[in-house]
Every structure is written in structure tokens, then in C-alpha cells.
Amino acid sequence: MTDAKSNQPRERHRGMVTLRRDAIPPSTADQRLLDSHLRHEWKTKDAWRALRILSEFVEGFDTLADLPPAVSVFGSARSKPDSPEWKLGEEVGAALARAGYAVITGGGPGVMEAANKGCADAGGLSIGLGIELPFEQGLNEWVDIGIDFRYFFARKTMFVKYAQAFVVLPGGFGTLDELFEAVTLVQTRKVTRFPVVLMGKSYWQGLLDWMRDTMQADGKIGPEDLQLMLVTDDVDEAVQHIVNAGEHLDDIQAASARRLARETGTN
Structure with missing residues (x-):
């Protein structure tokens, strides 16, 4: 069986395994884990799934531990190369690379590919964290380091753990999921406060108006x-906001280290 758009064999990445054609199962690992209709499997298979989940965390931590400072960039997989958000994503990726950041995306097409391409073209380190989906996307060609995950929650941990900031471009449900998770973690102080930048004022304005006029x-x-969110169309403003936040955090950490040294009498 082939993909109707590309005339290439259908392909799914499942961790280290690549599946094609009839070997592709009808459901994903996340579906089998979360589907309540498979309740009869909970005692027989979930304990083994826990080891598989652990292995994804180990693989992610081991692979990404030596990354330089990085920024996670989110946006739609459906954006076309001639769209404004594609161009914006490419500009953001390049600007972050020039500022010394690696760029982390979901590794797919659309805005993710644009950001990876911009980063790679500017000489930066381009990271892609893929996910097993029923409609396989695969990692784009601009990814230097790629990891394919079975489970969304393991992948989302990597987006947060190894990022100094989030840049969120126009996107759909997946993009909103990442945005609101990031803002929730910052709001509840589960992570050290770091910048969340929304790129594309006209796209996000309706959501922001609703948050102010209804939620607030x-x-x-x-x-x-x-x-907690900076909204801008200016790539330079976005990157400078991230750089300034990093310098401020460095100052706080240095002051904390000096205070601890005084309290403990160490140099």
C-alpha cells in the first residue's frame, strides 16, 4: 500500500523500529495505552508498557543531555512553504541559531520543518522529536538529531526539559496543547519562569481577547x-526577549549561589 500523495510506501516509525505497508498496526502505542476498551489488558500488558515508557525517557535524556541552550518552536504541520507562517518559522529558526540556541521542533512538516530549516541553514543545531501517529509524518530532512517517540507525554517532557523558552507560531490543537501546557507549568511554578512567545499577532488576537474578556x-x-506571554510579529524582539530572560535567570542563579556560599561558609 502506498501514500496517495507521494506514491511512496506507507511508513511508520515506532521507536527504533520502522514499519511499512501491511506491517503497520491499526492503532498506535498511545491508543493502546489510553483506550478504556482494552481494560482486559491492564493487568497483563500495562506493566510491560511501563518498561517501554521508561526506555523512552532514558533514550530522550541520554540523547539530549549534552544539548547547548535550546528553544522549542511549535506550529502547524499543515502550513505550506508559501504561507506567511512558514516564512516566519524559517526566520525564527535562523535568528535563534545566530543567537546561539539549538532549535527543537516536533520534527514534522509545515512550520516545524521551516524552523528546522532556518536553524540548519544558519549553522545551528536542529532537533526533531517525532511521534507515532496514525497518519505518519516522519522527520523532516533538516533535523540533525531526531528521536521518534511512541508516547506523547514522554515527548512533551523533552520539549520542556531541554528548552530555555517556547516560541509558538500559528497552529492547531497540537500547538494549543503545547502552549497551554507551557503556560500552566510557568503559572504554577512547576518550572522556572521562562519566556513563552506567540508569533503572529493577528492569528492569536482572538484567543487573547477571549482569555482577557472571558477567563480574566x-x-x-x-x-x-x-x-506570561509575549505577543509579537518581530523576530528580533522575540529572540531578544529570550536572551534577556536567560541573562536575568543567570543573574538570579549567580546571586543564589553566592548567598548559599555565605550561609555555608564555602568559597
């Missing part, structure tokens, strides 16, 4: 919560 007005969030 009803007391579900505070005015300060909307300040």
Missing part, C-alpha cells in the same frame, strides 16, 4: 497571567 473577567485567571 470571570476570575479564572489573573491579569498577571496574560503577562
Whole structure:
């Protein structure tokens, strides 16, 4: 069986394994883990799945531990090369690389590919964290280091753990998922506060208006919560915001280290 668009054999990456044609199962690992209709498997298979999940964390941690400072870039897989967000993604990837950051994306097509391409063309390190999906995307050609994950939650941990900031371009449900998870982690102080940048004012304005006029007005969030995100069309402003936040965090950490040294009497 082939992909109707590319006339190439269908292909799915499942961890280290590549499956093609009739070897591709009808469901993904995430579906089999989360589907309540498979309740009869919970005692017989979930314990083994826990080891597979652990292996994904080990592989991710081991592969990404030596990354330079990095920024995770999110956006639609459906964006075309002639779209404004594609161009913006490429510019963001290049600007981040020139500022000394590696770029982490989901490794797929669209805005993700644009950001990886911009980073690679500018001489930066381009990372792709792929995911097993029913409609296989595969890692784009601009990825220098790629990891394919079975489980969304393992992959999402890597996006947060190894990023100094998030840049969010126009996208769909997956992009919103990453955006709101990041903002929630910052709001609840589960992670050290780091910048979340929304690129594309006109795209995000309706969402921001609703958050202010409905969520904030009803007391579900505070005015300060909307300040957790910078909204801009200016690539230079976005990158400078990330750089400034990094320098501020370095100052805080240095001051904390000096205070600890005084309290413990060490040099």
C-alpha cells in the first residue's frame, strides 16, 4: 500500500523500529495505552508498557543531555512553504541559531520543518522529536538529531526539559496543547519562569481577547497571567526577549549561589 500523495510506501516509525505497508498496526502505542476498551489488558500488558515508557525517557535524556541552550518552536504541520507562517518559522529558526540556541521542533512538516530549516541553514543545531501517529509524518530532512517517540507525554517532557523558552507560531490543537501546557507549568511554578512567545499577532488576537474578556473577567485567571506571554510579529524582539530572560535567570542563579556560599561558609 502506498501514500496517495507521494506514491511512496506507507511508513511508520515506532521507536527504533520502522514499519511499512501491511506491517503497520491499526492503532498506535498511545491508543493502546489510553483506550478504556482494552481494560482486559491492564493487568497483563500495562506493566510491560511501563518498561517501554521508561526506555523512552532514558533514550530522550541520554540523547539530549549534552544539548547547548535550546528553544522549542511549535506550529502547524499543515502550513505550506508559501504561507506567511512558514516564512516566519524559517526566520525564527535562523535568528535563534545566530543567537546561539539549538532549535527543537516536533520534527514534522509545515512550520516545524521551516524552523528546522532556518536553524540548519544558519549553522545551528536542529532537533526533531517525532511521534507515532496514525497518519505518519516522519522527520523532516533538516533535523540533525531526531528521536521518534511512541508516547506523547514522554515527548512533551523533552520539549520542556531541554528548552530555555517556547516560541509558538500559528497552529492547531497540537500547538494549543503545547502552549497551554507551557503556560500552566510557568503559572504554577512547576518550572522556572521562562519566556513563552506567540508569533503572529493577528492569528492569536482572538484567543487573547477571549482569555482577557472571558477567563480574566470571570476570575479564572489573573491579569498577571496574560503577562506570561509575549505577543509579537518581530523576530528580533522575540529572540531578544529570550536572551534577556536567560541573562536575568543567570543573574538570579549567580546571586543564589553566592548567598548559599555565605550561609555555608564555602568559597
